[in-house]
Amino acid sequence: MRSKLFLLLSxxxxxxxxxxxxxxxxxxxxxxxxxxxxEPEAHSALTGLERTYKVEVKxxxxxxxxxxxxxxxxxxxxxxxxxxxIYFNQLNEQLTVLTAASIxxxxxxxxxxxxxxxxxxEDTYNTFTETEKMIVSFxxxxxxxxxxxxxxxxxxxxxxxxxxxxxxxxxxxADMLNYSFEAQWDDSARLYFDNTSELVSCELQPARVFCQAxxxxxxxxxxxxxxxxxLGQITLSxxxxxxxxxxxxxxxxxNAIENNxxxxxxxxxxxxxxxxxxxxxxxxxxxVARDIRYVSRSEAGYDIVPHNVDETIDNRFGDxxxxxxxxxxxxxxxxxxxxxxxVATKREREDMAGxxxxxxxxxxxxxxxxxxxxxxxxxTDPYTQWQSTSDWIQGRVALNLxxxxxxxxxxxxxxxxxxxxxSDITITPKGGQQERxxxxxxxxxxxxxxxxMAGLSQQKRLEYMVDVYHDVANEDAEPVFEISGVDTMSSYxxxxxETTYEPYFNPQQGISLAENDSWLRSELSSSWLxxxxxxxxxxxFLVESEYKIQVPHEWAxxxxxxxxNLEHHYGRLTRSYxxxxxxxxxxxxxxxxxxxxxxxxxxxEIKAFNELLNVFYKQAPITFGHxx
Amino acid sequence: MTDSPLxxxxxxxxxxxxxxxxxxxxxxxxxxxxxxxxxxxxxxxITGRSFTPILWFFVPVICLPxxxxxxxxxxxxxxxxxxxxxxxxxxxxxxxxxxxxxxxxIGAYVVGEIIENQMLQFVLWAVAFVLFLxxxxxxxxxxxxxxxxxxxxxFAGFNALEWVVGLLFLALWVGLFWALGQLKxxxxxxxxxxxxxxxxxxxxxxxxxxxxEGWENVPVGTVTDGTAEYELRGPASLNNMWYAVFTYTExxxxxxxxxxxxxxxxxxxxxxxxxxxxxxQEGTDLLRSVVSCENTEAxxxxxxxxxxxxxxxxxxxxxxxxxxxxxxxxxxxxxxxxDVKGLIxxxx
Numbered sequence: 001m002r003s004k005l006f007l008l009l010s011x012x013x014x015x016x017x018x019x020x021x022x023x024x025x026x027x028x029x030x031x032x033x034x035x036x037x038x039e040p041e042a043h044s045a046l047t048g049l050e051r052t053y054k055v056e057v058k059x060x061x062x063x064x065x066x067x068x069x070x071x072x073x074x075x076x077x078x079x080x081x082x083x084x085x086i087y088f089n090q091l092n093e094q095l096t097v098l099t100a101a102s103i104x105x106x107x108x109x110x111x112x113x114x115x116x117x118x119x120x121x122e123d124t125y126n127t128f129t130e131t132e133k134m135i136v137s138f139x140x141x142x143x144x145x146x147x148x149x150x151x152x153x154x155x156x157x158x159x160x161x162x163x164x165x166x167x168x169x170x171x172x173x174a175d176m177l178n179y180s181f182e183a184q185w186d187d188s189a190r191l192y193f194d195n196t197s198e199l200v201s202c203e204l205q206p207a208r209v210f211c212q213a214x215x216x217x218x219x220x221x222x223x224x225x226x227x228x229x230x231l232g233q234i235t236l237s238x239x240x241x242x243x244x245x246x247x248x249x250x251x252x253x254x255n256a257i258e259n260n261x262x263x264x265x266x267x268x269x270x271x272x273x274x275x276x277x278x279x280x281x282x283x284x285x286x287x288v289a290r291d292i293r294y295v296s297r298s299e300a301g302y303d304i305v306p307h308n309v310d311e312t313i314d315n316r317f318g319d320x321x322x323x324x325x326x327x328x329x330x331x332x333x334x335x336x337x338x339x340x341x342x343v344a345t346k347r348e349r350e351d352m353a354g355x356x357x358x359x360x361x362x363x364x365x366x367x368x369x370x371x372x373x374x375x376x377x378x379x380t381d382p383y384t385q386w387q388s389t390s391d392w393i394q395g396r397v398a399l400n401l402x403x404x405x406x407x408x409x410x411x412x413x414x415x416x417x418x419x420x421x422x423s424d425i426t427i428t429p430k431g432g433q434q435e436r437x438x439x440x441x442x443x444x445x446x447x448x449x450x451x452x453m454a455g456l457s458q459q460k461r462l463e464y465m466v467d468v469y470h471d472v473a474n475e476d477a478e479p480v481f482e483i484s485g486v487d488t489m490s491s492y493x494x495x496x497x498e499t500t501y502e503p504y505f506n507p508q509q510g511i512s513l514a515e516n517d518s519w520l521r522s523e524l525s526s527s528w529l530x531x532x533x534x535x536x537x538x539x540x541f542l543v544e545s546e547y548k549i550q551v552p553h554e555w556a557x558x559x560x561x562x563x564x565n566l567e568h569h570y571g572r573l574t575r576s577y578x579x580x581x582x583x584x585x586x587x588x589x590x591x592x593x594x595x596x597x598x599x600x601x602x603x604x605e606i607k608a609f610n611e612l613l614n615v616f617y618k619q620a621p622i623t624f625g626h627x628x
Numbered sequence: 629m630t631d632s633p634l635x636x637x638x639x640x641x642x643x644x645x646x647x648x649x650x651x652x653x654x655x656x657x658x659x660x661x662x663x664x665x666x667x668x669x670x671x672x673x674i675t676g677r678s679f680t681p682i683l684w685f686f687v688p689v690i691c692l693p694x695x696x697x698x699x700x701x702x703x704x705x706x707x708x709x710x711x712x713x714x715x716x717x718x719x720x721x722x723x724x725x726x727x728x729x730x731x732x733x734i735g736a737y738v739v740g741e742i743i744e745n746q747m748l749q750f751v752l753w754a755v756a757f758v759l760f761l762x763x764x765x766x767x768x769x770x771x772x773x774x775x776x777x778x779x780x781x782x783f784a785g786f787n788a789l790e791w792v793v794g795l796l797f798l799a800l801w802v803g804l805f806w807a808l809g810q811l812k813x814x815x816x817x818x819x820x821x822x823x824x825x826x827x828x829x830x831x832x833x834x835x836x837x838x839x840x841e842g843w844e845n846v847p848v849g850t851v852t853d854g855t856a857e858y859e860l861r862g863p864a865s866l867n868n869m870w871y872a873v874f875t876y877t878e879x880x881x882x883x884x885x886x887x888x889x890x891x892x893x894x895x896x897x898x899x900x901x902x903x904x905x906x907x908x909q910e911g912t913d914l915l916r917s918v919v920s921c922e923n924t925e926a927x928x929x930x931x932x933x934x935x936x937x938x939x940x941x942x943x944x945x946x947x948x949x950x951x952x953x954x955x956x957x958x959x960x961x962x963x964x965x966x967d968v969k970g971l972i973x974x975x976x
Contacts, residue, residue, distance in 0.1 A: 562904035612913045627894035
């Protein structure tokens with residue numbers, strides 16, 4: 001009994017109660033110790049030996065200390081992972097690399113110098129964050145060796161920018177043997193903590209939090225993953241709730257929109273060429289999306305604050321905040337109560353958002369109600385008609401700055417991709433065919449096709465569509481295309497093609513034909529989902545296909561395509577036909593509709609979903625002929 | 629004492645009701661034709677009225693004139709009875725008898741041909757038979773009042789021709805029962821199916837319900853080339869009608885088999901009109917196909933229907949075929965198709 005108590009006491013005393021941040025020789029000694037304790041044969045991929053964060057907030061100054069030690073058991077791990085990426089915001093954060101080195105299996109230490117460090121912009125188009133990434137390339141990394149890095153990121157909270165947050169993912173795509181996170185703060189900035197990871201244990205005290213985990217197994221990768229939605233995370237933020245986040249961001253928009261002397265004349269000018277309010281919304285949106293070009297403008301003081309509306313109108317450029325402010329001002333000028341909405345473009349799950357933080361969001365759009373319908377417009381998107389929603393914000397976590405609601409998501413349409421295909425085919429008595437196809441891409445699909453073709457010359461656009469035709473219908477055909485709707489922001493984009501096929505069968509040997517519903521098949525094959533570990537969102541497809549097939553009357557068709565009524569809770573495929581005998585030519589009309597509504601599919605459902613697509617795919621051919 | 633008929637020709641002699649009944653029964657009612665012809669002949673001889681016996685031969689054959697012919701016959705009987713002061717039937721009794729006999733006789737035909745209820749048909753025949761015996765008793769009474777002479781000499785109540793015909797029919801009966809007995813021996817597996825019976829074909833992993841009368845289970849190869857797993861034959865009164873269950877392996881392609889059925893039916897039923905439809909089995913991504921083709925050939929209607937069901941491994945199909953007269957086609961087709969569409973596949 002006594003020995004058991006002694007053992008328990010010993011265990012309790014040896015458990016770490018704080019994150020021990022190390023640098024310099026201490027860190028090198030620690031790395032060597034951990035490497036010596038390691039059983040190399042137990043690790044066949046990159047393995048984290050230790051990852052430690054220590055956050056200190058004192059007198060409005062936030063300092064994040066971090067150190068990481070990695071072990072490289074294979075050549076591949078050296079080739080692919082012998083570097084470290086540290087993200088920071090250059091406008092208000094200062095990054096200092098304290099120690100960085102590699103240690104060979106023989107114990108030789110190779111320090112990183114300035115030439116091994118590079119800072120690159122991490123920004124992506126359409127977002128307002130000004131994140132930079134420092135890449136540290138470790139020198140002389142060998143198989144069986146380790147790397148280590150210690151750094152600190154400092155930021156001072158100011159009245160203009162009083163908010164701060166950090167987000168840490170204990171589990172990553174490599175095994176991690178030791179993970180710890182500690183934060184302490186004083187009265188100058190109260191911090192709010194949240195943990196969505198079940199893999200770490202945390203201890204929360206009045207002005208301190210400590211989290212720790214051992215032997216974290218690498219998260220499995222997959223075809224499509226939003227890591228932020230899948231991996232548990234520790235969040236620390238200065239904001240108590242989402243209303244506080246709104247209170248931080250909203251004043252900047254209010255101020256920018258108030259400076260709007262240039263808006264009214266602009267709206268009046270646009271109204272002259274618009275017939276009705278819908279048309280005017282369209283004209284206004286086109287102006288903001290197309291006539292004001294996108295330029296990233298998140299310089300100091302403007303990372304979450306838009307520039308004045310008048311300034312943006314005068315410049316005819318701006319980022320998503322600036323363009324949103326202009327769009328809001330112009331829509332309000334025609335009595336539409338538009339509001340700015342923050343969007344996290346890499347997040348779809350509100351429950352995984354963690355503690356309320358401004359830093360969750362990287363984008364802003366404009367939402368409003370019109371004629372009983374809710375619309376969210378992305379003014380940085382020059383391709384999507386205003387009644388559709390840009391695909392990269394659909395379903396993303398969002399925060400409306402002008403109401404009392406908490407987090408929400410941008411609405412998704414039932415079908416993101418909508419295609420109408422009309423094929424008019426005349427089969428010649430010798431077995432050749434003339435084919436005329438009209439494709440109408442609608443809504444978000446029109447936007448995608450427009451995006452693919454907008455930057456191309458007219459000739460290149462035609463060549464692009466020929467390539468698409470080769471991929472979808474027949475790689476040997478030589479279709480002649482006409483395209484319309486690329487340079488507008490309408491809800492549809494149309495292509496017409498004419499193709500002549502030389503005789504490919506001998507009618508004397510019997511009439512038994514199968515006309516592949518190529519566009520339908522193509523959409524089906526592009527719908528297959530590949531995730532094996534995580535659930536996946538399916539964006540929804542609607543394909544309406546009409547075939548008019550004319551054949552010589554003397555062929556006396558008597559076998560027609562079977563009616564299809566394939567109804568499943570994932571989607572529906574229907575087909576019916578109508579036969580019209582004529583004097584010289586008979587006409588077979590075949591209507592097919594594929595309807596696969598958008599939905600979230602748990603990983604266990606993906607196989608069944610793909611199997612259904614396969615069943616539908618096999619029913620795509622339109623079979624007909626003469627049997628006697 | 630008996631008088632000669634008015635024409636001084638003699639009538640047929642008395643024959644007991646039971647012998648008359650036996651002759652009618654053994655000749656499967658054919659003797660009725662002769663009975664009506666002789667009755668008309670005797671009425672002509674007694675009353676001198678213009679009966680044409682040969683036409684009366686056809687009265688039982690062509691059912692519809694029966695009530696009118698019987699009315700004439702019964703009225704003549706009454707007149708003779710009145711004139712001879714024989715006990716007879718009143719007009720009301722004549723009318724009632726005519727109604728009952730004609731209804732039972734014609735009804736038996738109608739039930740046999742249209743409604744096809746064998747039990748009811750049997751009852752109606754029995755009623756008509758008993759009534760006929762009553763009528764013959766009445767004719768016996770009349771004939772006894774007149775001088776009679778048989779057409780041929782009678783031995784034990786029947787003349788030579790009647791003996792010959794009777795024995796021939798008897799031989800026919802014996803032969804028929806023997807043949808039926810043989811058939812039953814050959815079709816040892818043949819089982820009659822009551823309407824509403826769920827047929828479970830365990831070896832194929834399917835079940836379906838037969839909702840029409842007259843179906844029977846027959847050995848595999850009876851209605852197909854032997855490739856089926858199970859066969860049922862429809863009512864024997866129809867030209868041809870059957871169901872057959874086929875199974876396919878997982879290597880057989882659903883689309884190919886469904887389409888082959890379509891093409892084959894078009895080939896074997898010239899000028900056929902077809903429908904083909906595919907759907908998903910409820911709650912699954914497994915397909916089902918129904919292909920049905922029908923045509924009219926030499927006045928008869930033909931129908932092929934295939935219900936193909938996809939399973940996790942392999943396919944199973946119920947094929948139905950009917951070749952019947954148009955009237956029967958209209959009668960049988962809806963339930964025939966419904967039963968095929970009711971095929972249910974259990975996982976095998």
